[in-house]
Amino acid sequence: MIDQVKIPVIVNGAAGKMGREVVKAIAQAPDMTLMGAIDTSLEHQGKDAGELLDLGKPLGIPITNQLEPMLTFINQKIQRGVMVDFTHPSSVYNSVRNAIAYGIHPVVGTTGLSSEQIQNLADFADKASVGCLIIPNFLIGIILLQQAAMAASQYFDHVEIIELHHNQKADAPSGTAIQTAQMLATMGKNFNKQPVEETEKLLGARGSLTDNGIRIHSIRLPGLIAHQEVIFGSPGQIYTLRHDTSDRSCYMPGVLLAIRKVSQLKSLVYGLDKIL
CATH class of the missing domain: 3.40.50.720 (NAD(P)-binding Rossmann-like Domain)
Structure with a gap:
């Protein structure tokens, strides 16, 4: 019944x-x-x-x-x-x-x-x-990371995202990394204006590129579960936000x-x- x-x-x-x-x-x-x-x-x-x-x-x-x-x-x-x-x-x-x-x-x-x-x-x-x-x-920690990233983006014009997952994950970038970039895009600014014209000697070396200039880099290795870094930079300083999981x-x-x-x-x- x-x-x-x-x-x-x-x-x-x-x-x-x-x-x-x-x-x-x-x-x-x-x-x-x-x-x-x-x-x-x-x-x-x-x-x-x-x-x-x-x-x-x-x-x-x-x-x-x-x-x-x-x-x-x-x-x-x-x-x-x-x-x-x-x-x-x-x-x-x-x-x-x-x-x-x-x-x-x-x-x-x-x-x-x-x-x-x-x-x-x-x-x-x-x-x-x-x-x-x-x-x-589904993690509260990721929500806190994203909220902190939104706050930081008001003061930094350069940011890149690194997401790291186990090597059985089929899609890249991760949905979390994409969502984080989308949230930063709502700030209405373009990030990472380059002082020089970049050339990739190997295709994809600089990661994927969002419409508002954010680079997302994906790493896939056994031993990882799910991890994300949002790295902000400005002259003389780096501000890094990171979240790690150790058990599903x-x-x-x-x-x-x-x-x-x-x-x-x-x-x-x-x-x-x-x-x-």
Whole structure:
């Protein structure tokens, strides 16, 4: 029997590094119930989500690659279901659009969506009156870093962003780095006016370039999780803001907050700071 009090949640990408943490957090949350664990990896099909995570007991939820039938089931039985997506940039758009079409509220941690795709999803969510959260980063620390960067940008005209992630991350730059650059762009100024004409001896040596002159550099190495630096410079001084993660469990308070908030929305909202 479905508990009508607890929030029913589907995790898409359940066998991935972030997906496993999400499944564990939902299993331990008193106000949530795991309804589905979706993953396309063949090696995990049919395995119990609890046994895969070594929780000490089965959850009675098998790993399956059948997302749409699960969305259909939730749509027919429950009106306030949530889908958390930590999958891949190549599949996230269709998964989120399908969830909205079935009246399931998406919480999206997968990055790599283009601006056009986000706008299309926003238009679709508006028409369906279904809340959707797209969150490049679920960490309070990153929000504080971005706020500090906004404050610093009033006094510095030169800034570059370095983001560092594990080498299994498929998209670059990271969604967090792009969001940070977008926030700095709202200051209405162009950064990094160069006194000389630069020449790259190797293509990409200076990183990617935003419309307002901010350079973003992406590093991918095993041993990293997720890290970001925003470096400001002016004659005689450097001001560096940095955030590091050492365990993926640090994302879970933000993920659980988003799950609790998304069903209260009627449109797409971008960024964790909008729901704090």
